[in-house]
Amino acid sequence: EIDVSELQPQIAVPHQVDNVHDISEVQGTKIDQVVLGSCTNGRFEDLKAAAEIVSGKQVDDGVRFLVFPASKSVYREAIDKGVVQTLVDAGATVCNPGCGPCPGTHMGILAPGEKALATTNRNFKGRMGSTDAEVYLGSPETAAYTALNGEITTEDV
Numbered sequence: 001e002i003d004v005s006e007l008q009p010q011i012a013v014p015h016q017v018d019n020v021h022d023i024s025e026v027q028g029t030k031i032d033q034v035v036l037g038s039c040t041n042g043r044f045e046d047l048k049a050a051a052e053i054v055s056g057k058q059v060d061d062g063v064r065f066l067v068f069p070a071s072k073s074v075y076r077e078a079i080d081k082g083v084v085q086t087l088v089d090a091g092a093t094v095c096n097p098g099c100g101p102c103p104g105t106h107m108g109i110l111a112p113g114e115k116a117l118a119t120t121n122r123n124f125k126g127r128m129g130s131t132d133a134e135v136y137l138g139s140p141e142t143a144a145y146t147a148l149n150g151e152i153t154t155e156d157v
Contacts, residue, residue: 014125033117059148065087065147067087
């Protein structure tokens with residue numbers, strides 16, 4: 001048996017989804033863009049969890065915080081329950097439901113040398129834009145804290 005209560009938060013580091021490490025190994029890594037949502041981690045509960053963390057605060061000036069609800073119904077619920085307003089007030093850009101930059105074709109693709117923290121399900125080389133960019137995969141909570149602080153973290157520093 002494995003006692004998961006002793007595990008630290010985990011993060012997938014570039015360039016494989018199964019290249020998973022304790023987040024403490026990359027904590028403090030500067031991030032240019034945070035992507036919350038898409039088909040993975042774009043549920044209402046995910047958006048709400050992030051909104052609770054950023055409520056009353058501001059996204060770091062050096063970070064683009066992009067939010068992609070998983071579906072129209074999730075988007076509508078997030079609007080109706082004030083989650084979208086909370087995210088926008090904190091400095092996030094809430095986009096139409098869909099893939100966003102995940103397939104590397106539009107809406108926030110990464111430039112050479114940029115680093116992103118995403119809640120999506122893939123981080124292969126070139127997946128979100130330039131083959132010289134790096135994508136880390138984390139939870140919605142990690143995404144929110146990272147957006148606020150401009151670096152990978154699991155807390156408000």
